[in-house]
Amino acid sequence: MGEATVPLLELRGISKNFPGVKALDDVSFAVYPGEVHMLIGENGAGKSSLMKVLCGAYTADAGQFFSNGEPVAIRSPADARKFGIAVIFQELSLVPYLNIAQNIFLGREFRARISTRIDLPGFIDHARMHREARKILDLLGLELSTRTLVHELGVAQQQMVEIAKALSQHARILVMDEPTAALSERETERLFAMIRQLQAEGVAIIYISHRMAEVFAMGDRVTVLRDGRKVGSRLPGEATPDELVRMMVGRSVDMTYARRFGNCDGEVILDVKDLHSENGVHGVSLNVRRGEIVGLSGLVGAGRTEVARAIFGADKVTAGEIRLFGQPHQGSPDQAVKAGIALIPENRKAEGLALIRTVCDNLVLPGMRKVFPSRIYKAARARKIARDLIERLRISTPSPFRAVQVLSGGNQQKVVIGKWLSSESRFFIVDEPTRGIDVGAKAEIFALIDQLVQQGAGVLMISSELSEIVHVCDRAYVMRDGRIAGHLAREELSEENILKLGMHHE
């Protein structure tokens, strides 16, 4: 389909840089009328960045758009809209205290009229807006009132409103970012029927997906992105799921942080059985032994962080059992800390560090009880411990008394992890430890985590970087939709295997 015609929109050589990251690197890409063009790739492959460039939210640093051979400028959301591009966002672009109709037509409100000739500037024709909104909801089979405020809706219903909003624009190009992630089967079918109808009307659809089944069921063409570059395009008829997965992962392997793997037959430190939480964990069982680093992998939104939060007591556990060092454990984060769990969070600036305090203060904080058994703070002792740690961890700071916020990201992360070395924690949950850190510092961070393990701790490591899981972990669990999709022992651990488990094949 679409082979014979000229592309509706063609992107040539699109690049987009952020400080330290090449989000898009010379990506060229074309969509034809009446085609469903699937876009797949690992976390951070550049799918969402490409989508944001398409809808004008990002301006590309280099590259051009063409339509029917003519260059077109898309530099703002208004440009994209004028050209006929509508986007169904995954991060919802809805306003909570406006109703469904107001959200669908946000920015495109119908003008109220005094007579058939004269507009009433600035005023909105609510009656017409609700009529039009009703039509779209009916098409999608939504029985909600158009006057319902969006904050009263559940996630799936909000996603449907988001879809309705995009459909109402009668766009020539419809971009969807994992539209089915929150939808039930029935709603998904409705959406697919809509897509087929739009396709027949000549609308081009760019569809970002994590589900292989969708790629093959809906796609007329698949483009694979990896590390901000386009790996290639295929027709689904010519490709197998395995081939696509290989295209997604085949990255040059960076061995700088490969570690030696010991025998992991230590005692079980953490044993989780059939854990359910109020925040989207549905029956997770896993364990971590002394002296091992266990990976928790999966695509973004699979529920990895939620598992960590449930174990740590930050989210309420609704069912299941957590045993820590053989003892049943359940309760609030401070009980978790007393029991010896340390959570090293994803967002170090907000949760892991006292940014305006000194390196010394930050390093000593978690170990207060052990360092000062008398419960009286002794500056000299704190200084000595901090100096030792700074040397051991090779934290580059002008002095122990500089504020942490002046350090580089890598050095901040060393402080976040290093501070636990002075504490008595024996079980660590590390969430995305290398986010925003350059390659050199990554190796040191992993050396540090390895050091924790050598001291007899157990580590559960969450990471979106598949290569990190493969090269650092003794074994790994792969999550999907809040459940464990599978377990990979050391010898089975590969990016391909992780992706196969993490993607939807149903």
Add this chain to the structure above:
Amino acid sequence: MNRPPATLAGVLARVPGVAWILGLLVIGFSFFSRDFLSGPNIHNIGLQSVILLILALPQTMIIMTEGVDIAAGAVLTLASVVLAWVLVHGGSLPLALAASLATGMMFGLANGMLVALLKMPPFVVTLGTLGVAQGLALIVTDGQSIVVSSDALQAIYNGEIAGLPLPLAIGVAVYAVSHGLLYHTRFGTYVFALGGNPEALKLAGIRADAYLIAVYVLGGLMAGLAALILTARMSSGHPTSAIGMEFDAIAAVVVGGTSFERGKGWLFGTLLGVVAVGVLRNGLNLLTIPSSAQVACIGLLVIVAMLVDGLKGRR
């Protein structure tokens, strides 16, 4: 949607906290003071509340954008001083009103541009302009009242339209215009979006900055308009006349159920909140409780209103 069944308890649970509080205040004060429910006193409450209402309505919109304008009282004061100054120096009332509105508008514009374009925190910005407005008011007046003897100005305060005192009529008009703006125009829709999801507005290709500035400009204009009634009531422009009135205004907005988060706001709630604050002040006056203690009571009112809404499980 998931509406609770229409039992009596269910209906009562949906009555907002501010209505309960207002009811209790009215019952309480009428019990303690015989004058409270008299015609002249109700008339009085209305007149006293009008200025507060004119400040609180735009404040509602500003708070809905996750902002705040703590300069409102000082800008009102300065506008009142400017209005009196123009009248004393031989200007006509329309000219004086125009000067007052322009003063308010300029401060609103400054607030809005600093908040929207330079992304400065609204609290800090308006703290700064509060100081500027207050200082200017003191400079213009040299710390003294500017006494005005203008028949036209008196006519504003004592006049009537269709049996309604003119200040009250102005209040009704301002409420009607605010309601129309918030619920029937694009501007109003975008006020909800500015607090609820400004990103959505930008992705829709709307100049969110321009609308945010407009919200603050509206606040300034309303302060300029309120200055007309304030100056007429006092027959003078005094450099501290409305200092601290933003406290009452913000309290009324919050008591009325508008939230500092996610663009949740309710204009009618603000009206109830204004009346609650007005009733509280008036009742305490009748009971001869000093003004300083009244401030403490308004503070308590805010907390009680939050508690009532919190207990009802509304977020």
